[in-house]
Amino acid sequence: MSSKSQTRPMVRLLKFLMRGPAMESAVMEGVAARPVEAGSISLQPAEGGAAYFPAALVAEAVASGLADRQGGSLRITLEARSYLRRAAADREEQFLDQHATIENTVAEVDGIRQRLRIDRDESPLASLSRLKDKSGAHFMPEAAIVAGERLLADFTRGQLQPRVTASWEPRLSSRGSGGRGGMADLADSAMAARLAVNRALEALGPELSGVALDVCCFMKGLETVERERQWPVRSAKLMLRTALLALSRHYHPPLQTRRARMEHWGTQDYRPEL
Secondary structure (H helix, E strand, O other): OOHHHHHHHHHHHHHHHOOEEEEEEEOOOOOOOOOOOEEEEEEEOOOOEEEEEEHHHHHHHOOOOEEEEOOOOOEEEEEHHHHHHHHHHHHHHHHHHHHHEEEEEEEEEEOOEEEEEEEEEOHHHHOOOOEEEEOOOOOHHHHHHHHHHHHHHHOOOOOOOOHHHHHOOOOOOOOOOOOOHHHHHOHHHHHHHHHHOOOOHHHOOOOHHHHHHHHOOOOOOOHHHHHHOOOOOHHHHHHHHHHHHHHHHHHOOOOOOOOOOOOOOOOOOOOOOO
16 A cells, blocks of 8 residues: 555545444445445444445455454554554655755764754745845855854754744843743853854844844744834845845954054155154
8 A cells, every 4th residue: 555546545544433433334326325436335433424435445454454343343453543644754755845855964963963854945044045136146145144054053052942032132141040941051052052142143233133033043034024023025135135244244254454554754764753
């Protein structure tokens, strides 16, 4: 029962049997309330109306150990519940294949390298990285995308996602250390990550930190940001671009070049007075 055409009828049968044991009876031609295919049987649960299934399908469920006949009734087995879980997982995989960009990768989680499956389209930054400007170049420079991903990584390691509110802009460490999620309860790595987020938002300032948090950390779409902040249409992507480029400079400050400056004009024989 590996193909979709075989799995779907079996899933329908097993879900029907999850209501409770159903009495089996042959369907006589012209007796059923609606047209049914030849060779079908009727299953009548204790509560609810009868349903009609092909006899071959019911026989296959019994032979596979997914259903059990007892005293003229058909009931679901424990193996059937596992089958339904696997079928649900298969449907989820099919959905992801159609609507997501799934990649296998290796990453370090809590100091241990593990194989992970990630969705490249999960973050709004993934779709923003594909935006083009009028000249065909990327609207979001790579440095901006990298900065946004770094902010999200620190935000996640800092365990900020469940408890962050709008009042945390731009400071995130203002709560008391005795409360849940306070600095005293954090591991060193989480504390360092939280402080890194704090410094990043302070560098952006209140004008830009909000949009960076909304998109990179709260996973809000640009239209949602514009609606919540009452911004003009298509303004959020410009603000986000400005915020992420500023954030990139915060993470990678430009090198300070020392320029020679003119100290004094003088003739060739000029000597300063001591």
